[in-house]
Amino acid sequence: MADSFVIETADLRKQYGDVEALRGLSLQVPAGSICGFLGRNGAGKTTTIKVLLGMARPTSGSAVVFGLPADEQKASVDIRRRTGFVSDEKDLYDSMNVEEMIRFTAPFFPRWRGDLEQRYLRRFELPPDRKVKALSRGMRTKLALLLALCRGAELLILDEPTSGLDPAMTEEALQALVTHVAGEEMTVFFSSHQIAEVDQIADHVAIIDRGRVVLAGALDDLRENFRRIQLVFDGDAPDAAFRGTGVARVRRKGRVLTVLASARAEAILDEARALNPVSVDVVPVTLKEIFLETVSAED
Amino acid sequence: MLWYKSWLDTRWRFLIGLTLLMFSAAGVVLAYPRVIKLLPLVPTADDGGELGRRIREAAELMRDYRGYVFAQWFRQNLLQMWTIFAVLLGSGGLLAQGSGGGVLFTLSMPATRNRLLGVRAAAGLAELLALAFVPTLLLPLLSPAVGESYGVGDALIHGACLFGAGSVFFSLAFLLSTSYDDLWRPLLITLAAAVVLALCGQVFRQLSRYSVFTVMSGETYFRTGHLPWLGLLASLTASAAMLYFATVNLARRDF
Numbered sequence: 001m002a003d004s005f006v007i008e009t010a011d012l013r014k015q016y017g018d019v020e021a022l023r024g025l026s027l028q029v030p031a032g033s034i035c036g037f038l039g040r041n042g043a044g045k046t047t048t049i050k051v052l053l054g055m056a057r058p059t060s061g062s063a064v065v066f067g068l069p070a071d072e073q074k075a076s077v078d079i080r081r082r083t084g085f086v087s088d089e090k091d092l093y094d095s096m097n098v099e100e101m102i103r104f105t106a107p108f109f110p111r112w113r114g115d116l117e118q119r120y121l122r123r124f125e126l127p128p129d130r131k132v133k134a135l136s137r138g139m140r141t142k143l144a145l146l147l148a149l150c151r152g153a154e155l156l157i158l159d160e161p162t163s164g165l166d167p168a169m170t171e172e173a174l175q176a177l178v179t180h181v182a183g184e185e186m187t188v189f190f191s192s193h194q195i196a197e198v199d200q201i202a203d204h205v206a207i208i209d210r211g212r213v214v215l216a217g218a219l220d221d222l223r224e225n226f227r228r229i230q231l232v233f234d235g236d237a238p239d240a241a242f243r244g245t246g247v248a249r250v251r252r253k254g255r256v257l258t259v260l261a262s263a264r265a266e267a268i269l270d271e272a273r274a275l276n277p278v279s280v281d282v283v284p285v286t287l288k289e290i291f292l293e294t295v296s297a298e299d
Numbered sequence: 300m301l302w303y304k305s306w307l308d309t310r311w312r313f314l315i316g317l318t319l320l321m322f323s324a325a326g327v328v329l330a331y332p333r334v335i336k337l338l339p340l341v342p343t344a345d346d347g348g349e350l351g352r353r354i355r356e357a358a359e360l361m362r363d364y365r366g367y368v369f370a371q372w373f374r375q376n377l378l379q380m381w382t383i384f385a386v387l388l389g390s391g392g393l394l395a396q397g398s399g400g401g402v403l404f405t406l407s408m409p410a411t412r413n414r415l416l417g418v419r420a421a422a423g424l425a426e427l428l429a430l431a432f433v434p435t436l437l438l439p440l441l442s443p444a445v446g447e448s449y450g451v452g453d454a455l456i457h458g459a460c461l462f463g464a465g466s467v468f469f470s471l472a473f474l475l476s477t478s479y480d481d482l483w484r485p486l487l488i489t490l491a492a493a494v495v496l497a498l499c500g501q502v503f504r505q506l507s508r509y510s511v512f513t514v515m516s517g518e519t520y521f522r523t524g525h526l527p528w529l530g531l532l533a534s535l536t537a538s539a540a541m542l543y544f545a546t547v548n549l550a551r552r553d554f
Binding site: 016050053054055056057073074077078080081083085087089091092093094095096103104105107108109 | 300303304307308401402403404406407408409410411412413550551553554
């Protein structure tokens, strides 16, 4: 079972002074998936990634990547040898030029892909002799992506890969990512608060809020299982308590009772009909709605 | 490639230091004939207080070329400038790369923090070694130009004393750099520590023979022909301890 997940965390906690950044985060990322890690700013996405890469030590709990404990120094080196990483800030060496950045990075990775390096240099139109500090935000992102994609990595961890990019540049970066992943056997774990881009390229999603995963699964399953059931009554909506699992949220406003079902929509619907509403509507839910409902349910 | 990165990070500090020290070494040698001409004027100087005592002592040392080189170069110019560059080379490093400087990129490389730190320390110490020996070895090379000679052995021993004892300043700045995210605090704190140590040596004359600066200048070797083993051992032990604590400090840091 453990082999089918590239990333597994269990009850992961991280405390910075008085601030609890991760509060029992449990997460599983299946091998070969493109997993979007969605959350609001400050939800704990970057902290999770830092723990996975050995940049921050967990206060308690476990984080395992490729079956290796992320908090052990030697294992962490092995994890990083098999992982491509792009940080939120697109952290690179300002004093080096593009060519020097590539020459610096390549020797660390035995499976460095020289063919991809040349391809992406051309495709991204990166000038080899330009200093990193003179690159635009978009060019910097492209260089960071090149350096991550050419590592011959089995896992890509991208922290807000498109933050600060304009829509055209975002699209270009995402397309490059999707094209690359389609041709390689790899897992992608990328954090974002841009729901549209997760919707566009991810097949799995994990939603984090206040340091805990509040929803995770295959995106198709979530789309299939989540339903909004809207009941209209001829008087005030009853203060109904739904039994059983699958009720993510119930809202009552005047004559309308809205139930967000995360599973077992049919069973919940049967229960709802027993309340004798005037009308019943069942509508699919978008990822954006799922995200907003899931996150706001935590408030 | 970590060596290359360390070199890129510190090359300007090193090259500026090397250039300044080489010019200074050449200046010390080439100024000798003029200093000799001025020496007869020294007894007329005000002989009261610490300053007068120091002038007389320096004049006494300068009556021969070896003493002149010791007083002007090993005990003064080299000692002061080298200490500043030891602090400069020890400051900064992994944490001080700061925003846009690639700290997370470095940490995403498959290398342990000990290795990252070890390479950085080794590169800095190698540069310091060059700063201690290259300008000093100019002395035997240039001395014939002023009709004097200076032994290569003397130059090497003084250089070794400087490097062995002075590495404490590098190590202190290095240790502090694993605690502070900026370049300036390790730099200023270590320089302040160096100034305080130097002032203590001046104010409390009886303590000056235990001063790290006395060991760095190789004064014991100059006066007695013996190496200051105890001082060197103490300094090297302190340096090694600080470098060790730097690795411990970095290992427990979160980024």
